[in-house]
Amino acid sequence: MPSGEICDRAVIVVQRDDTVLEAAKLMRQHRVRDVQVVEDRDGERVPIGIITDHDLVVEIMAPELDHMVITVGDIMVQELFTVKDSTGISDAIQYMRSKTVRRLPIVDEHGGLVGILTLDDVLELVAEEMLDLAKLVGYELKKEMRHRR
Secondary structure (H helix, E strand, O other): OEHHHHOEOOOOEEOOOOEHHHHHHHHHHHOOOEEEEEEEEOOEEEEEEEEEHHHHHHHHHOOOOOOOOOEHHHHOEOOOOOEEOOOEHHHHHHHHHHHOOOEEEEEOOOOOEEEEEEHHHHHHHHHHHHHHHHHHHHHHHHHHHHHHO
């Protein structure tokens, strides 16, 4: 299954020059734990960084910096790892693991932002698949019991 099929396409985005306060307000408003920093390139929203709720706490709140003047570009994680929407989910998971990231922006063939794949999304998918397998075992046992009567 391609990662583009299960990623969350309702990605909240900010620009590099937005303040961290604006980013925090968007996270609260949309009940998300991160925002993607994008820039427009030839009509595409290209991811260039990410800000998480953890970044805001550790980088801004704890040292008591002025959240009104610090921009997203000042603190965003710039080493951004992405995969194409056609990348298989298993490969995307392996990539997340190898890069030790919990959030993976999904891009199209032009580098435009398609969505974001999170550890939570992957865990939900795996849990659903495990439940389906468990149900299969139960159905198989019931079927066998009916045929032995």
